[in-house]
Amino acid sequence: MSHLLESVPVDGGMTVEISQRHRMWMAFRRNKTAMFGGIMAVLIVLVAIFAPVLSPYDPLAQDAIARLSPASQDHWLGTDDFGRDVLSRIIWGSRVSLIIGILSVLAGLIVGTGMGMVAGYYGGRTETLIMRAVDVLMCFPDLILAIAVTAVLGSNLVNLIITIAIVMTPRFARLSHGQLLKLKESEYVVAAQAIGAKVPRIIIRHIFPNIFGELLVAGTLWVGVSIRLEANLAFIGLGVQPPTPTWGNMIREGVDVLINAPGISVYSGLCILITILAFNTLGDGIRDMIDPRLRGE
Amino acid sequence: MLKYTLRRILQSIPILLIVLTLVFLVVRVLPGDPAVAALGDYASEESVRALREKLGLSDPIWLQYVKFLVSLASGDLGISAITGYPVAKQVIRVLPYTLELTFCAILLGYILGVPLGISAAVHRNSFIDYFNRIFSLLGLSVPAFYLGIILILLFSIIFPIFPVVGGGDFWDLKDNLRHLVLPGLSLGLLMMAYVTRMTRSAILDVLREDYVRTAHAKGVLEHLVLYKHVLRNALIPIVALGGLYAVVLIGSSVMVEIVFSRPGLGKLMVGAIKQRDYTTLQSVMVIYAVLVVLINLATDLIYGLIDPRIKYD
Numbered sequence: 029m030s031h032l033l034e035s036v037p038v039d040g041g042m043t044v045e046i047s048q049r050h051r052m053w054m055a056f057r058r059n060k061t062a063m064f065g066g067i068m069a070v071l072i073v074l075v076a077i078f079a080p081v082l083s084p085y086d087p088l089a090q091d092a093i094a095r096l097s098p099a100s101q102d103h104w105l106g107t108d109d110f111g112r113d114v115l116s117r118i119i120w121g122s123r124v125s126l127i128i129g130i131l132s133v134l135a136g137l138i139v140g141t142g143m144g145m146v147a148g149y150y151g152g153r154t155e156t157l158i159m160r161a162v163d164v165l166m167c168f169p170d171l172i173l174a175i176a177v178t179a180v181l182g183s184n185l186v187n188l189i190i191t192i193a194i195v196m197t198p199r200f201a202r203l204s205h206g207q208l209l210k211l212k213e214s215e216y217v218v219a220a221q222a223i224g225a226k227v228p229r230i231i232i233r234h235i236f237p238n239i240f241g242e243l244l245v246a247g248t249l250w251v252g253v254s255i256r257l258e259a260n261l262a263f264i265g266l267g268v269q270p271p272t273p274t275w276g277n278m279i280r281e282g283v284d285v286l287i288n289a290p291g292i293s294v295y296s297g298l299c300i301l302i303t304i305l306a307f308n309t310l311g312d313g314i315r316d317m318i319d320p321r322l323r324g325e
Numbered sequence: 326m327l328k329y330t331l332r333r334i335l336q337s338i339p340i341l342l343i344v345l346t347l348v349f350l351v352v353r354v355l356p357g358d359p360a361v362a363a364l365g366d367y368a369s370e371e372s373v374r375a376l377r378e379k380l381g382l383s384d385p386i387w388l389q390y391v392k393f394l395v396s397l398a399s400g401d402l403g404i405s406a407i408t409g410y411p412v413a414k415q416v417i418r419v420l421p422y423t424l425e426l427t428f429c430a431i432l433l434g435y436i437l438g439v440p441l442g443i444s445a446a447v448h449r450n451s452f453i454d455y456f457n458r459i460f461s462l463l464g465l466s467v468p469a470f471y472l473g474i475i476l477i478l479l480f481s482i483i484f485p486i487f488p489v490v491g492g493g494d495f496w497d498l499k500d501n502l503r504h505l506v507l508p509g510l511s512l513g514l515l516m517m518a519y520v521t522r523m524t525r526s527a528i529l530d531v532l533r534e535d536y537v538r539t540a541h542a543k544g545v546l547e548h549l550v551l552y553k554h555v556l557r558n559a560l561i562p563i564v565a566l567g568g569l570y571a572v573v574l575i576g577s578s579v580m581v582e583i584v585f586s587r588p589g590l591g592k593l594m595v596g597a598i599k600q601r602d603y604t605t606l607q608s609v610m611v612i613y614a615v616l617v618v619l620i621n622l623a624t625d626l627i628y629g630l631i632d633p634r635i636k637y638d
Contacts, residue, residue, distance in 0.1 A: 176606075
């Protein structure tokens with residue numbers, strides 16, 4: 029993998045760079061599942077961005093007369109217990125899932141990768157301290173850690189992003205730490221050290237570009253994980269508080285009326301499933317793209 | 326083996342100690358006064374102070390910490406400020422349900438997942454391989470509680486075969502199993518997806534090895550190659566990742582317990598958070614962490630058993 033990305037320095041030949049990218053893009057396009065995942069992910073992001081235009085009703089508007097009505101021409105997916113349009117709520121719900129899913133992974137990536145690389149590069153006590161802290165955090169299953177942190181921080185959009193970022197950080201730290209240890213002894217890093225490059229420069233210019241692919245794959249896959257975490261928290265009642273529509277909230281509300289209106293839970297859960305599926309296949313596809321050895325597995 | 330086992334057990338102790346410290350600190354920074362939570366907002370100042378005294382909340386933090394460790398060591402999890410019952414009793418009541426559920430899911434995952442993974446790897450790009458890929462992709466993506474809801478909808482509402490909620494009487498085998506089927510399936514199918522996926526890729530990796538080609542070349546029977554050469558070597562990653570997924574599974578068990586209103590640690594924990602029952606919350610988190618440390622320990626020990634190379638490093 030590393031040799032593919034290595035040849036994409038900024039001051040490298042333009043033609044090399046283009047053909048390299050082109051080759052990867054071709055590999056990605058050949059992979060039908062990855063294309064499916066990518067297209068789905070883009071569509072879901074578009075739905076979230078254009079929610080105000082796409083949703084037929086105000087997601088919060090209640091209609092006491094049309095409570096729990098089945099799917100009809102007016103309400104394609106029916107209405108919920110308060111007579112709110114389920115389709116509109118699902119469309120708006122995509123926003124919370126995506127915002128939390130993507131931003132928390134991004135925050136975890138930045139903090140965790142920083143920690144992992146510093147630990148790996150300096151070694152010694154710094155490494156012990158950081159990596160033991162990571163071990164401790166990883167002693168808790170994701171959800172249990174998330175529940176505990178939410179209990180401390182409280183649940184609103186920003187705090188949920190922070191919570192899930194805290195869960196994601198040790199994962200990125202461990203991943204980047206392992207990658208860095210592999211690259212630390214490599215010739216180009218040693219060479220950079222020999223000509224007197226400073227530590228931040230070595231980490232940012234020489235090591236980071238080479239583990240970026242690995243991080244991108246993990247990050248994409250973990251967006252799925254973090255969307256699922258958010259849904260879990262919402263289902264427990266620790267997510268973004270109602271009446272804000274989120275898929276997890278909708279499933280929970282739908283469970284109470286599962287016998288009369290199973291659609292509310294089933295459709296919103298399906299959205300979570302499809303979104304996670306999209307990011308998972310996209311992540312797998314990116315991995316195949318940057319690592320030709322894994323193609324087709 | 327004994328030396329390796331002992332060393333590995335000793336290694337988990339510092340981690341466990343730090344985990345305990347972390348849990349202690351997290352619970353101390355939780356917002357809200359546990360004494361007020363127990364007595365209600367209209368409680369008089371004296372009664373709140375008396376309860377704080379009784380719960381040891383007015384002690385300096387280091388004393389609370391020492392007391393926490395000492396009582397943990399003697400198996401005392403404290404008394405819940407909300408219910409007034411000893412936490413240890415509650416935990417012992419629900420722990421069998423959680424262990425049963427998790428164990429059943431792991432068992433189901435391995436019994437069904439390993440053969441499926443093997444056949445998918447051996448018959449690559451066949452129908453069974455495609456089925457397996459779609460199945461494991463779905464399994465990796467679906468939240469456990471959603472699977473639970475779908476199962477409830479199918480087998481408790483549309484076809485009312487199994488009870489919707491509850492855990493049944495744990496010691497009544499028939500009742501217990503009836504209540505276990507759907508939660509066990511929700512979690513077991515997820516585990517199966519993980520196990521199938523990693524079995525497939527582990528087997529594919531080994532199938533490429535030189536010694537497998539050699540075995541084929543010297544005319545060893547197909548199933549013997551598979552059993553003696555491939556499976557034995559693929560077992561190592563299967564066990565290692567299995568431990569990792571078992572930890573994920575414990576997290577998912579929380580959701581399954583909540584969907585099915587099944588007694589268990591997860592339900593106890595979420596209830597404790599909602600009621601601000603910090604003694605219980607702290608104990609449940611400790612027990613989860615101990616479970617994870619134990620699973621990691623067991624994984625490493627099994628590892629040592631099946632891979633003789635590990636003991637000597």
